[in-house]
Amino acid sequence: MSTANVAMQVGRTTRRAVLGGLSACVVAPGAMAGPAAWEGVPAVAALLAGVEPRRDGLALQLPALTEDGSSVNVTVVAESPMTADDHIATLHLFAPRNPSPEVAAFHLAPGLGRAEISTRIRLNESQTVIAVARTNKGEVRLAAREVTVTTTGCLVPSDQTTAGVMQEPRVRVGPSLPAEVRTIIDHPMETGLRQDSAGRPVPERIVREVIATAGETILLRAELFRSVAANPYLRFFVDGQAPVELQVTWVEDTGARVSATVQVPAA
Amino acid sequence: MSTIVHAIDRRGALSLLAGGAALGVGRPSLGQGAAGRVIVVGGGFGGATAARYIRRLDPAVEVTLIEPAERFYTCPFSNLYLGGLRDFESLGHGFDALRRAGVSVVHATAEDVDTAGRTVRLSTGDTLPYDRLVLSPGIDIRWGALEGYDEAAAEKAPHAWKAGSQTKLLRAQLEAMEDGGLFVLVAPANPFRCPPGPYERISMVAHYLKTNKPHSKILVLDAKDQFSKQGLFTDAWAALYGDMIEWVGLSQDGKVVRVDADAREVETEFGNKHKAAVLNVVPPQQAGLIAERAGVTDDSGWVPVVPATFASAKVEHVYVVGDATIAAPMPKSGFCANTQAKVVAAAVVADLAGRAPPAPVWVNTCYSLIAPDYGISVAGVYRVMDGKIAEVEGSGGVSPREADAAFRKREADYGAGWYAAISADTWGA
């Protein structure tokens, strides 16, 4: 991956804008769970590998209360200049009380201009969601946020399901810089844990990767697991200092691929 | 009694003891043998019911109800008004019957609560003391949470999610709309007041348009991928209104991110713009603002409560009912506000008398009218299980997907029966 040219595109203004915008987002101490919330989560412990994470510079935004655990908006924001020398390299999301705690892992390149990613996830029950970020220099940060998940009697789940194919990709690029990119694709994200109406198990079928490239450069690679909500949604930024053609590719666990291409900045 | 305390929630038991401890110390109304003073804020479904039932259970308790409106107009059945099936006045309920039941009704707004000194300050300038406070303030709109949607915008693109002038404005816009126009409804993510409400509204608007402006279309832009009683609604829409109604969910770019009320135009997450002849925005909501003033809300903007009693989980001597609370799986319905208020009435009366509250059971039935003779419902029975509110297994559920016209007609009639009954039960008329 060639990051050098992308790094040069990150000017000082961008850097300051990133930091300035972030201060408002950083989660207040009260909203953070104590260390106990993540120490007992093997997947998180494995990732930390004994390193004590910083508890600042990373924010996890989720609604405190949701009445629909099948699709919960989550945004992870890290404080970072996103230069070649100093950037967030990976972001991991965990939902420890889901059948499989790992939700997604994002691999970021400096050309994103901003270390901020949103997606929609499944939450089986109320729990503390955890994000872990690692910089290119190996520094580790952790953020946690408690979410109450309820359902209401008026919200009897519908028996309608999404067509079982990957189709209709949509990508939208916002007008200002760094450019906000929103993506979505139709896909059921079958967990493999469900039974059909005849009681037969429905096999796992998920979109396992979403890759955003500008020419030769991979800007973002998102590994998705079964706790990502149906019709996977991803929002990220591209610094857009030089115009690029952004290609987004969705890869199913069957190997099937779908791609869409857009101009950044938006034409 | 002490054995029964174990049957109720821990917090409930604690506040009960604290209530006992307060006896005699600076609380003259309790210390001198009177049964106590209760202030109820809000004269809607929850508040009026609580006031009425406290008086029924213990006529010695002094109950003061604070509600700015002299006549309360209900959201339930306001969709029927929009559909042309009801006149507006039939939605109004006065407070005379509550006065006759011995409730002192004060038409004012509660501006602040001092939970330490146990007083409520009113817009009239008066400050009233209480032994127990019941809040049922309903919802407030989170102005600005949806870009472009503020109070001024609501005058052009009404929400009509609190019944009154907003409801009349929406009806007037519908009446003024030309045949062939597009009615756009913007539906919010959960949680919000009345989960089936937007879809009943669509049905009633469709009924009006089919009857009066048959070339018109309806577009629902939804921030959710599924909604209440979805299969029943969509079956009926197809059967009764053909292709008049189009519903677009979250994954199909149904989430509106910007509203231009002047142009009556909305923009979705993926950049689609829709221009409406009539634009109805059901915006994001939170507990009525007085709940925040009283310090009973949490991070989410809603109110956590002790399940068994609906006492505030945060502040002593305060009970909260209705839409303002986090009571799921119970929905934010008038029906639930009413049954929660009865649980609170029993708990408050027991609390003041130093007794344990009775074990609660809550019931809900939400009727929705899709056409004059076509009703559907969702029902549930709820109890406290493992310290949480839960739906009793095997109970409740929605109307059958396959049912004949007579069944749908009966549910339509029962819906009207429900409205008459709950109005009588809540306001006495």
Place this chain on the structure above:
Amino acid sequence: MGRMRAAFLAAIIGMPIATASGALAETDATITLLAAGCANCHGPDGHSPGAMPTIAGASVDVLKAKLLAFRKDEAPGTTVMVRLAKGFSEEELIALAEHFASLKP
């Protein structure tokens, strides 16, 4: 309500069996609260102003038979009562039948 009935109800409603007479009030309050939930559709104290039947002062046998049939899904064509009755125990439904039968019609 008799003392036996009260103890019986206390048992089925999940409260400790009360022997002291003071517990009668608690159990009565439980039934009053249970019955209050019916008013939303059947009107205050079971006097219906609309399409639902008035249940105040109805025959106790008829009320019992109906409620138990709802609970067992043995009332074809019923709209919501088959869904609601399943949320209550047989003993609670019998107590409700007795409560509404005892009210003035």
